[in-house]
Amino acid sequence: MEKTIVTNNTTLPVSTFSKRKLLLIPLLLVTLIVFPHFAGAYITGIFILIGLYFISTLGLSILMGHAGLVSLAQAAFWGIGAYGTGILAVKYSISPLLSLLAGVVFAGLIAYIIGFLTRNLQGHYFSLATLGFGIVINIILIEESELTGGPSGLIGIPSLSIGSFSITSDIAWFYVVVLIGVIAFILMKNLVQSPWGRNLRSIQDSSIASQSMGIHVGQYKMTAFVISAVLAGLSGGLYASYMSFISPAIFSFEMSIKFVVMAVLGGLASLYGAIIGVAVVTLLVEVLRDVVPLFFGAGAGGAVEVIFFGLLLVIMMIYMPKGIMGIVERLTRLIRRRT
Numbered sequence: 650m651e652k653t654i655v656t657n658n659t660t661l662p663v664s665t666f667s668k669r670k671l672l673l674i675p676l677l678l679v680t681l682i683v684f685p686h687f688a689g690a691y692i693t694g695i696f697i698l699i700g701l702y703f704i705s706t707l708g709l710s711i712l713m714g715h716a717g718l719v720s721l722a723q724a725a726f727w728g729i730g731a732y733g734t735g736i737l738a739v740k741y742s743i744s745p746l747l748s749l750l751a752g753v754v755f756a757g758l759i760a761y762i763i764g765f766l767t768r769n770l771q772g773h774y775f776s777l778a779t780l781g782f783g784i785v786i787n788i789i790l791i792e793e794s795e796l797t798g799g800p801s802g803l804i805g806i807p808s809l810s811i812g813s814f815s816i817t818s819d820i821a822w823f824y825v826v827v828l829i830g831v832i833a834f835i836l837m838k839n840l841v842q843s844p845w846g847r848n849l850r851s852i853q854d855s856s857i858a859s860q861s862m863g864i865h866v867g868q869y870k871m872t873a874f875v876i877s878a879v880l881a882g883l884s885g886g887l888y889a890s891y892m893s894f895i896s897p898a899i900f901s902f903e904m905s906i907k908f909v910v911m912a913v914l915g916g917l918a919s920l921y922g923a924i925i926g927v928a929v930v931t932l933l934v935e936v937l938r939d940v941v942p943l944f945f946g947a948g949a950g951g952a953v954e955v956i957f958f959g960l961l962l963v964i965m966m967i968y969m970p971k972g973i974m975g976i977v978e979r980l981t982r983l984i985r986r987r988t
Contacts, residue, residue: 681824681827684696684823685819685820685823685824686820690819693819693820693823694819695931695932695935696823697819697822697823697826697891698931699924699927699928699931700823700826700827700829700830701826701884701887701888701891702884702908702911702927702930702931703830703923703924703927704826704829704830704833704880704883704884704887705723705727705880705881705884705885705908706908706911706912706915706923706926706927707830707833707834707837707880707920707923708723708837708876708877708878708879708880708881709723709877709881709908709909709911709912709923710837710912710915710917710920710922710923711837711840711841711873711876711877711920712873712874712876712877713909713912713913713917714912714916714917714918714919714920715841715846715849715850715853715873716849716852716853716869716870716873716874717852717853718775718776718870718873718874719773719775719776719779719909720775720776720779720874720877720905721776721779721780721783721902721905721906721909722763722779722780722782722783722786722905723877723881723904723905723908723909724783724881724900724901724902724903724904724905724907724908725779725782725783725786725787725900725905726756726759726760726877726878726881726882726885727881727882727884727885727888727900727904727908728786728787728790728885728895728897728899728900729752729755729756729759729786729878729881729882729885730752730753730755730756730881730882730883730884730885730886730889731752731885731886731888731889731895731899731900732752732790732796732797732803732885732889732895733748733751733752733753733755733756733882733886734748734749734751734752734806734885734886734889734890735748735803735806735889735895736796736797736803737751737752738806738807738890739803739804739805739806739807740796744810745806745807745808745809745810745890746809746810746811748886749809749883749886749887749890752882752885752886752889753879753882753883753886754882755882756878756879756881756882756885757875757878757879757882759878760874760875760877760878760879761871761875763778763779763782763874764870764871764872764874764875765871766778767779767874768867768868768870768871769867771856780902780905783902783905784902786900787897787900787901787902790897790900791897797897798896799897800896800897800898801896802894802895802896802897803889803894803895803896804893804894805893805894806889806890806892806893806894806895807890807893808890808891808893809825809887809890809891816890822891825887826887826891829883829887833880833883834920837876837880837920838920840876841920845869848864848869849869849873851864852864852866852869852870885900903954903955906955906958906959906962907930907934907958909962910926910930910958910961910962910965911923911926911927911929911930912926913926913962913965913966913972914926914929914930914961914965914972914973915927915929915972915973915974916971916972916973916974916975917971917972918971918972918974918975919972919974921974922972922973922974925972925973925974926972926973929973930958933957934954937953937954937957941953941954
């Protein structure tokens, strides 16, 4: 007798359910392998940035969507990872790979300290604390010119290398970023579905009820904050190695807002929403860079972007609280009912 699986009130045979996955996986792999060879340098570069932003936004999705904490310092941890990688590689001639790992660890340690100090803060108090931390980090990056290069930035960051193999071409970077992004997604997916992830979601629903059940609320929130910062640091380190140049302006409050918009737009409840939100926002940024100068002048780009994404965030929270993935899920349920 054939076993069946029930998904969203629809019963599928195991063989049918498995065949769909088995068909999609090789198709996706072939697409990813072939894509950069035909897309061109500009399009490939955009998709590399999407992959890098996705790694950072994935951590923010864990923090916001499952711990219920809104961090406005994601760009700060992104910058810590980037500058940690760049400074060690440029100023101290440490290998790019070790510099990247050190930058990630440093971002995690700073997050642990901040998370420990703010572990009992909730709601907008936690958000304000992270906002202040992000501003402080940006000021440090500007003022410590001997280490960071100041407002002019840090140049000459070597590309990531593993042994004698150096990742220099956009095609190689595309494969590396996709591989790291997939690994990060699988790890976070398993983490969310583990008992730890279920406890974290229960804290989001009711921290008082969770605490009464013996769950250490502060410890869980601090751990989620550190995980989010580690992913941001990893993304920042890879970004620095890929771009070979970084400046404080990249890691400002505006970038933190973009990360939040990416997470909210895709849908906080779903990790799949992170890649959708990142892709949409990144493409919108590219469009705005071409359109804004035509209407507001060349110097208004940054201000208009902040206003645009701020309004987009407000609209999403009011009319689409579950993001794009929420709409997709509703449409899927509607189609299944009609069929």
